[in-house]
Amino acid sequence: MPGSLQPGLRAEAGRPAGSRPAETLPLGSLPAAAAEPEPPWLGATLGTPSSGNAAAVPPFRASNLLTRLNRSAALRLLLAAAATLVGMVGHWPLLALPAAVLLVVLALVQLLPDLWRLVSTRLDEGPTARVLAALGLVLAMVALPWALGWWEPYLDLFRRRNWEAIGALGEGVVGAFGQILVALVALAIAWRQVLMDQRLTTQQNRITQAQTIDSFIQGISDLISDPEGMLEDWPLERMLAEGRLAAVFGSIDKDGRARILRFLSHARLLTPLRRDNRLGRAILDGNGSYEEDRLSGVPVIRLQLILKAVDLSGTDLRGVDFNAADLSGTDLSGSDLSGANLAGCTLAGANLERCLLGGVRFFYGRSQTASPRSAAARLDPETGHGSGAVVQNANFSGVQGLDAANHYYLASWSGNRSRATIPGGCKGIASQLEPRPARRNGGLISGAEP
Numbered sequence: 001m002p003g004s005l006q007p008g009l010r011a012e013a014g015r016p017a018g019s020r021p022a023e024t025l026p027l028g029s030l031p032a033a034a035a036e037p038e039p040p041w042l043g044a045t046l047g048t049p050s051s052g053n054a055a056a057v058p059p060f061r062a063s064n065l066l067t068r069l070n071r072s073a074a075l076r077l078l079l080a081a082a083a084t085l086v087g088m089v090g091h092w093p094l095l096a097l098p099a100a101v102l103l104v105v106l107a108l109v110q111l112l113p114d115l116w117r118l119v120s121t122r123l124d125e126g127p128t129a130r131v132l133a134a135l136g137l138v139l140a141m142v143a144l145p146w147a148l149g150w151w152e153p154y155l156d157l158f159r160r161r162n163w164e165a166i167g168a169l170g171e172g173v174v175g176a177f178g179q180i181l182v183a184l185v186a187l188a189i190a191w192r193q194v195l196m197d198q199r200l201t202t203q204q205n206r207i208t209q210a211q212t213i214d215s216f217i218q219g220i221s222d223l224i225s226d227p228e229g230m231l232e233d234w235p236l237e238r239m240l241a242e243g244r245l246a247a248v249f250g251s252i253d254k255d256g257r258a259r260i261l262r263f264l265s266h267a268r269l270l271t272p273l274r275r276d277n278r279l280g281r282a283i284l285d286g287n288g289s290y291e292e293d294r295l296s297g298v299p300v301i302r303l304q305l306i307l308k309a310v311d312l313s314g315t316d317l318r319g320v321d322f323n324a325a326d327l328s329g330t331d332l333s334g335s336d337l338s339g340a341n342l343a344g345c346t347l348a349g350a351n352l353e354r355c356l357l358g359g360v361r362f363f364y365g366r367s368q369t370a371s372p373r374s375a376a377a378r379l380d381p382e383t384g385h386g387s388g389a390v391v392q393n394a395n396f397s398g399v400q401g402l403d404a405a406n407h408y409y410l411a412s413w414s415g416n417r418s419r420a421t422i423p424g425g426c427k428g429i430a431s432q433l434e435p436r437p438a439r440r441n442g443g444l445i446s447g448a449e450p
Contacts, residue, residue, distance in 0.1 A: 231282050245301060270322070358401030
């Protein structure tokens, strides 16, 4: 291999001039006098097979009763239970008492970990919290009158054994309290039924939404593809696809919207494609896909205003190409935008709090020369002029994975309110949205540059 020497050549290169070269032998072929025979006990001691032995000797394992007791919890419980029964049958309290205590300890050691895991799991559920809240309310209603001394007249009746008054009290107060408890139990059962109905309704809505999304995906696939599997998106078909997307977005929740966006993006239906100058058909790139054209390409579906002020919080939007969509006022808090393309998008007033921004693209070109997209500026992919996202007044509190280039761009073009939310601060990075201070030229003050 280049850059590496064989063992013989390496030794030859390091030998002083004039010395006689020694004979180079292959590795592992030492003379018989130099190779000492391995003792027959060495392989057995180290646990490796020797040349004369068929297999290594297994390690020694003790098998006495004490070792088995340390390994077997069931055997310990059985012996403790047997000692307890012997003490009870033989009327030996001195044996039954310590054996019973030992049995309780061993049983608790086995049951408490599983019981604690079960209880801790149940405590995290909502119905358990509500049941505990109801029991706590009942206990508080009993404890408060007792602490204030309101129960003393009734307790005196029991101390004096006034059975007539106790009977009247049982018929009146206790009966009414029992009716209240019955009503509370009925209310708890009704509430439980309402929760079950809500859960079933939620599951049914999820099934209906999944069917709606599958129908949408199948419909879009049939609409824009020909029988040979090639892309066939005429202007009317693109308009129908955009109309179906706008219609289905109003009938699904945020997770369904994220699923549709991931499908459209990974199917490259949101990516601007290079078209011919006659029929407007997409041009193949020679590698089994369609050629991308960010300057003058036409996507199959344009998002435009579909995502404006939409709730997409906490969703999975990894790798989505938003293709200059209008996301102004959109709630993206807690979403995973890793690898997404937000270049040219309008994020003014959007909420990106706690978003994952690893590998996200806010602009093309270099961060020092990139600028937000505008109607008057022409996109320059080399310098990034006119290719960036509009990020003014967006909220970037707690975002994660923001690299240095995106940090510089956001600090330059987000404005003072957004700069205060960018993690790491914006010290040393001038805001491009604020007017620059006036400069003096020969004693005259020139106008401030925008």
